[in-house]
Amino acid sequence: MSGVSAYLARRAAQKERVRILYRRALKETLNWAVHRHLFYPDADDLRKRFDANKHVEDINTIDRLIADGEAAHNKWRHPDPYIVPWAPGGSKFTRNPEPPSGIEIVYDYGQEAEEAL
Template sequence: MSASAGGYLARRTAQKERVRILYRRALRDTLNWAVHRHLFYHDADELRAKFDANRHVEDLDTIDRLINEAEASYEKWQHPDPYIVPWAPGGSKFSRNPRPPKGIEIVYNYGKEEND
């Protein structure tokens, strides 16, 4: 394998990874905009069609340009107040019940005798 072929494969791999990450982020952000699932499914189909329209582009520079345009569009249209799962970091229930301090033991036997 020549150096140019190795460079080509490395660049294509990086592009595929950028596209995969962008698609997943955009799909996740689509859930923030769609209030109901039937709206989300329609929007998800449109998003997939946009990605599939450029699936067969082979020129590396064109692919880079398309990725940059798509990332700029994603940043522009990203939801200003995304949904966060309540128990995830940043959610309303995150760390609501913090771990007890060291030295405090939690007993789960609820008063049962040890010799029962």
Template sequence: MITAYLTRRAAQKERVRILYRRALKDSLNWAVHRHIFYKDASDLRDKFEANKHVEDPDTIDTLIVEGEASFNKWRHPDPYIVPWAPGGSKFTRNPAPPSGINIVFDYGREDNA
């Protein structure tokens, strides 16, 4: 029984950690300037810290589900994507050359023999 309890608590901690990180990264999409982001990040941390003392596993599950629902409701519709990452504007802009094309890396250093 204690193993099941510890396993459930570990899963809850992981879900809370993932939710916090996703919400923190998403707040960067909403904040135009860093000073705005710092305030939003502090407010987000306060929301998570307010429920730090809760020990009942069922209450924790309820809080996690409510937090995930709130995150999904307020998630940014057009998040920032690093240009060279998948989904970014520069991703695969220069595709690999077709097969059969050889690239010469020693151009200009040919043997003059």
């Protein structure tokens, strides 16, 4: 029974690695083709490459294909990836930082106190 559970655990780990690899490769494709009309054909080609090996059943072959895919992904990574401006590393990240803890901000906008009325 432990052989079956080990097999299922390894297959689950492989499926997770393939899912992560596909997601990372798809995001990397968007770094190379920022405009959607250029991205969609590239994304279709990427999906076709993943679907071509969809029905492989041999565990060692699957491990080799995953390793080859990860190596290809690392080889073709973009040297200057696109970062959303407000995300960490973007040009707008912490443009308006929080004030220091000792400063008090009063939002009365020049209204007079009720005591003076």
